[in-house]
Amino acid sequence: MRKKLAADGLPSLIGADRAGLAAVLGELGEPEGKRSLRARQLFHWIYHRGARSFDEMTTLSKDLRAKLAEQFSVARPEIVVEQQSSDGTRKWLLRFFDGQEVECVFIPQTDRGALCVSTQVGCTLTCKFCHTGTMPLVRNLQAGEILAQLLVARDALGEWPSPRDDRLFTNIVVMGMGEPLFNYDGIAAAMKLATDGDGIGMSRHKITLSTSGVVPRIVQWGEELGTGLAISLHAVRDDLRDELVPVNRKWKIAELLDACRAYPHRNKPITFEYVMLAGVNDSDADARELVRLLQGMPAKVNLIPFNPWPGTIYQCSSNNRIRAFAQIVEDAGYSSPVRVPRGRDILAACGQLKTASERARVRGNLASARAEAALH
Ligand code: SAH
Ligand code: SF4
Numbered sequence: 001m002r003k004k005l006a007a008d009g010l011p012s013l014i015g016a017d018r019a020g021l022a023a024v025l026g027e028l029g030e031p032e033g034k035r036s037l038r039a040r041q042l043f044h045w046i047y048h049r050g051a052r053s054f055d056e057m058t059t060l061s062k063d064l065r066a067k068l069a070e071q072f073s074v075a076r077p078e079i080v081v082e083q084q085s086s087d088g089t090r091k092w093l094l095r096f097f098d099g100q101e102v103e104c105v106f107i108p109q110t111d112r113g114a115l116c117v118s119t120q121v122g123c124t125l126t127c128k129f130c131h132t133g134t135m136p137l138v139r140n141l142q143a144g145e146i147l148a149q150l151l152v153a154r155d156a157l158g159e160w161p162s163p164r165d166d167r168l169f170t171n172i173v174v175m176g177m178g179e180p181l182f183n184y185d186g187i188a189a190a191m192k193l194a195t196d197g198d199g200i201g202m203s204r205h206k207i208t209l210s211t212s213g214v215v216p217r218i219v220q221w222g223e224e225l226g227t228g229l230a231i232s233l234h235a236v237r238d239d240l241r242d243e244l245v246p247v248n249r250k251w252k253i254a255e256l257l258d259a260c261r262a263y264p265h266r267n268k269p270i271t272f273e274y275v276m277l278a279g280v281n282d283s284d285a286d287a288r289e290l291v292r293l294l295q296g297m298p299a300k301v302n303l304i305p306f307n308p309w310p311g312t313i314y315q316c317s318s319n320n321r322i323r324a325f326a327q328i329v330e331d332a333g334y335s336s337p338v339r340v341p342r343g344r345d346i347l348a349a350c351g352q353l354k355t356a357s358e359r360a361r362v363r364g365n366l367a368s369a370r371a372e373a374a375l376h
Contacts, residue, residue, distance in 0.1 A: 009097065010073035014151065015144020017193060018043055028067045038064070040198070046074055047199025050151060050160035076155065077148050089343030092152055096145055100137070102177055104149040106156070106169070107342050113157075114171035117149045119187050120178025125212055127232070127245050129275055131309040132177045141178070143189035150194060150202075162201045172202060174209040175230070179247075181214035181221065191225050210273065215251035218259040229263055230271040230302070231256065235281050236289040244281070253293070261297060269298040275306050276317035276325070287328035294334060301329050301336045307344060 013021065022039040030038055041059050045051040054060070054069040080101060081093040090106045102118040122135035150172070154160055159167055172194065174180045180187045187209070194202045208228035209221060222229065233253075235241035241248040248256075260270050272294065276282050290301065303326055306316035317325070322338055329336040 008073050008075045010071065010075075012073050012075070012144050012148075013042070013046060013068075014074060014076075015142060015147050015189065015193070016046075017189070024068075024072065028064070028071070030064065043196075043199060047193065047196065048162050048201070050154055050162075052076065052155070076152055077145065079152065082156075083346040085343040085346045087342055087345075089346065090156065091343060091346050092149075092156075094149065094152065096141075100139060102141065102145075102149075104153070104176055105343060106153050108168060111168075112170040113168045114173050115150060115153045115169060116173045116176045117146055118176030118178055119146060119174060119180040119183045123178045124182045125179050125245075125247055127212060127234075129234075129244065129277060129306060129312065129314050131312075134311075135177075138178075140183040140186050143186050143193070146186060146190035147193055147200075150200060154200075162199065164201070171206045172208075173230075174207070174227075179212055179214065180209055181211045181217040184217055184221075188221070188224060191227065195225075205268070208271065210271075212245050212247050213251055213256045214247065215255050215259045218256075219262050219264070222264040226264060228268055228271070229260070230273055231260060232275075233272045233290075234275050236286055236293055240281060244277075257293060257297070260299075267298075269300045271300050271302050273302045273304055275304045276322050277306050278315040278317045278321070280314065282317040282321050282325055284324065284328060287325045291329060291332040291334065299334055301326075301334050302339055303336060304339045305341055307341055309347070 013024065016024065018036070018039045021042045022035040025035045025038050025042075026032070038060065042057070045057040045059075049056070051057055051074060053074065054065045057065055060068075077094040077096050079092055080095045083091045085091070088108045091103055093101055093103050095101045100121045102121055104118055105116040107114050107116065118141065120138055120140055122138040123130070123132045124138055126133040153169055154162075157169055159169055172191075174187060174191075191204075191207060194200045195204050195207070204225060204227045207225075208230050209225075210230040210232060211218065212232045218229070221227070232245060233241075235244050236253070238248060238252050241253060263270060272290075274281070274290070294301075303322055305322065306314055308314070308316065326336040326338060
């Protein structure tokens with residue numbers, strides 16, 4: 001508990017579950033008989049009401065509030081930059097206690113919206129078409145740092161106390177920076193808290209975790225968390241996938257698909273993400289092989305137009321090519337939506353997160369990164 005520092009330098013309670021909160025109360029001398037009730041009250045204030053200070057927690061005694069405030073924090077990470085795209089997408093650059101930063105993105109639609117959360121600073125992996133994969137520095141985010149992204153979005157949307165109906169923030173996509181299944185404990189603890197009905201109260205059916213293919217963790221995730229699953233497939237042959245998605249050198253396509261077949265579906269199809277790279281993975285033959293691989297599996301294919309970033313060697317497939325590819329997949333009976341890029345003008349689209357803002361700040365000019373992105 002004491003290691004998880006908030007931006008104000010005090011240990012943060014964000015990310016603590018009821019048992020963790022009870023332990024904190026024990027440290028502060030709360031009598032044993034009262035700890036579990038007080039822990040439930042604290043839990044309610046932090047995750048249901050979204051309290052940003054202990055002062056607000058009026059069901060706790062003044063004395064206890066003062067002790068909590070002296071030694072602990074419920075402060076959010078520092079918001080370094082907040083941007084809004086012309087399409088309504090919002091992006092926050094957050095800084096944690098050690099100066100490390102991540103981005104998270106809120107993507108609104110008419111009556112709902114999804115928050116795209118990050119799980120690592122940088123990424124353990126180096127997929128060749130992904131901007132995040134070029135970042136040298138990597139550390140796992142703690143559960144509280146993942147959860148804090150949800151709290152920041154709720155703050156900005158004014159959605160406290162956790163609304164039951166009419167909320168705009170309805171979905172979570174674990175598709176930001178990082179490979180979530182290489183930070184299994186962090187993301188699992190965060191999503192358990194996010195789905196707790198006494199707190200943030202998100203439905204696990206409205207959460208989708210995307211993995212590049214950490215095979216040994218896939219079924220475990222399905223059993224423990226049971227959220228929707230998305231797989232970053234991107235290639236249908238091992239030789240090409242080895243190159244594009246290096247984790248494939250360890251776990252091959254066949255093993256990955258076996259894990260998908262064993263995933264506890266609960267009737268929800270698995271989404272296969274497929275980035276469209278001109279002349280690399282976008283031929284008719286690729287589409288036909290994709291259909292063959294998915295045979296017999298409840299699946300949907302999400303075609304992602306490649307989002308360019310400064311320095312990349314790839315180009316996005318043409319619209320005609322994407323349409324032809326999608327048609328082959330659709331004809332085989334799989335839905336094959338093309339993901340509309342959101343927030344490209346603020347480098348918030350898939351695979352564009354973080355490095356650009358880092359570079360731009362070195363140059364002291366965020367606008368130049370935006371302009372650079374707009375040129376593509
Ligand atoms: N790290 C996780 C989730 C994050 S990214 C994963 O790899 O699954 C969400 C999706 O965007 C992934 O399918 C990822 O491969 C894809 N992506 C990465 N860079 C991209 C880019 N430049 N253009 C389009 N999609 C990209
Ligand atoms: Fe990491 Fe996902 Fe980017 Fe690959 S695509 S480098 S796994 S963030």
